[in-house]
Amino acid sequence: MTSILIKNAQSVGADDTLICQDILIIDDMITAVATNIKETVDRVIDANGALVTPGLVDVHVHFREPGFAYKETVATGSKAAARGGFTTVLAMPNLDPVPDNLENFQMIKANNDANSLVHLKQYAAISTALTTEEVSDIDALAKAGAVAFTNDGKGVQTAATMLMAMKAAAKVKRPLVAHVEDNSLINGGVMNLGEKSKELQLPGMDPLGESSQLARDLVLAKASGVHYHVAHLSTKSSVELVRLAKLQGVNVTAEVSPHHLLLDETYITADNAYFKMNPPLRTPADRTAVIAGLLDGTIDMVATDHAPHSTAEKEGSFIGAAFGITGIETSFQLLYTHLVKPGIATLTQLLDWMVVKPQQAFGLHGAQAVVAGQPADLALFDIRHAHKITADEFASKGVNTPFIGATIYGQTILTMVDGQIVYEA
Numbered sequence: 551m552t553s554i555l556i557k558n559a560q561s562v563g564a565d566d567t568l569i570c571q572d573i574l575i576i577d578d579m580i581t582a583v584a585t586n587i588k589e590t591v592d593r594v595i596d597a598n599g600a601l602v603t604p605g606l607v608d609v610h611v612h613f614r615e616p617g618f619a620y621k622e623t624v625a626t627g628s629k630a631a632a633r634g635g636f637t638t639v640l641a642m643p644n645l646d647p648v649p650d651n652l653e654n655f656q657m658i659k660a661n662n663d664a665n666s667l668v669h670l671k672q673y674a675a676i677s678t679a680l681t682t683e684e685v686s687d688i689d690a691l692a693k694a695g696a697v698a699f700t701n702d703g704k705g706v707q708t709a710a711t712m713l714m715a716m717k718a719a720a721k722v723k724r725p726l727v728a729h730v731e732d733n734s735l736i737n738g739g740v741m742n743l744g745e746k747s748k749e750l751q752l753p754g755m756d757p758l759g760e761s762s763q764l765a766r767d768l769v770l771a772k773a774s775g776v777h778y779h780v781a782h783l784s785t786k787s788s789v790e791l792v793r794l795a796k797l798q799g800v801n802v803t804a805e806v807s808p809h810h811l812l813l814d815e816t817y818i819t820a821d822n823a824y825f826k827m828n829p830p831l832r833t834p835a836d837r838t839a840v841i842a843g844l845l846d847g848t849i850d851m852v853a854t855d856h857a858p859h860s861t862a863e864k865e866g867s868f869i870g871a872a873f874g875i876t877g878i879e880t881s882f883q884l885l886y887t888h889l890v891k892p893g894i895a896t897l898t899q900l901l902d903w904m905v906v907k908p909q910q911a912f913g914l915h916g917a918q919a920v921v922a923g924q925p926a927d928l929a930l931f932d933i934r935h936a937h938k939i940t941a942d943e944f945a946s947k948g949v950n951t952p953f954i955g956a957t958i959y960g961q962t963i964l965t966m967v968d969g970q971i972v973y974e975a
């Protein structure tokens with residue numbers, strides 16, 4: 551038996567008030583939360599007024615193993631997750647080999663299970679190689695433990711393939727997660743098609759590539775009854791479509807990334823690939839719409855789309871650089887600093903978007919509140935001191951984020967998974 555007593559932590563109570571309490575953890579469970587717990591334990595940790603939350607959940611990360619271990623591994627990615635305050639993450643299938651059959655999936659899952667510091671669930675591919683019209687063996691992959699199905703990185707180009715996959719996913723009661731992108735509207739674009747692409751004279755991708763495929767999918771989702779989840783939603787038009795679909799009873803959920811909430815294309819002042827990701831940063835009107843969509847519940851959750859790449863792949867121009875930015879070590883902190891501190895959102899809302907909704911939508915197990923009887927998955931954040939993000943502090947192999955140099959509050963002090971400390975500052 552191991553026992554840990556965390557003293558003087560501030561947990562979020564009713565009406566968003568902070569309550570200073572002690573937390574007793576025995577083995578993998580929270581066994582008591584109260585003021586002034588007196589108990590002989592193996593270790594006492596003085597949280598010194600830090601915020602305590604249930605472990606964060608990220609339904610969209612790229613851990614790159616197997617195939618691209620030079621960008622990230624399960625060991626480094628999960629360490630980065632722990633450093634960000636995350637205790638459960640869902641890993642994308644754009645790997646090599648692709649988890650589009652049982653053998654590949656089992657090999658990838660075994661490697662995840664052997665090397666992850668946090669709870670790690672694996673997505674399987676919708677179609678073979680993430681690009682074909684041949685739907686994967688969704689039934690077998692679900693039985694093997696696939697948390698959900700997605701071709702993230704690529705849109706599913708034909709309605710027939712999408713409908714077939716949705717019906718199969720509905721049968722096994724797993725979400726179908728869509729990276730919505732119609733290739734016929736991308737035109738080799740490296741950023742959003744509009745004023746900024748014109749100014750920088752770079753090829754732009756039409757934002758209708760996202761919303762037009764989303765509109766198709768929502769019709770198919772309604773017909774198939776699948777739980778359809780939209781990955782990294784980024785345009786005003788997409789928000790409007792999801793809002794309408796929810797009103798019509800479509801079983802749809804949606805995620806937005808921290809960068810689409812906090813940045814737009816006006817932040818791109820030079821041809822610097824640290825601002826290159828897919829979907830691209832959109833217009834200020836799109837950004838206003840995704841924030842409003844999150845606040846009114848149209849968008850259910852935040853997911854980082856943590857996409858590490860090597861320095862060589864992100865150097866220089868948008869042309870030729872890889873799409874994607876890292877995010878798992880800075881997301882809670884950036885959103886706390888820019889949404890909660892200024893009063894745009896409450897801490898309760900932020901935790902709803904980063905813990906409760908992801909767990910509910912994907913049927914995950916984990917603490918939804920720091921209370922006795924819950925699993926000891928939790929994080930402590932220092933919300934009182936400012937911190938400047940530097941490239942050398944990341945646990946991830948990727949340092950490709952435009953937020954380097956930003957000042958944030960909420961640095962992670964400690965992260966615990968099943969009662970084990972997996973990160974300590």
Ligand SMILES: NC(=O)N[C@@H](CC(=O)O)C(=O)O
Pocket residue numbers: 612644702703704729826827828829855857858873874875
């Ligand atoms: N978001 C990105 O820009 N890149 C992701 C793929 C994806 O999420 O579509 C990647 O795998 O690097």
Ligand SMILES: [Zn+2]
Pocket residue numbers: 702703704729781782828829
């Ligand atoms: Zn994607």
Ligand SMILES: [Zn+2]
Pocket residue numbers: 610612642702703855857
């Ligand atoms: Zn992604």
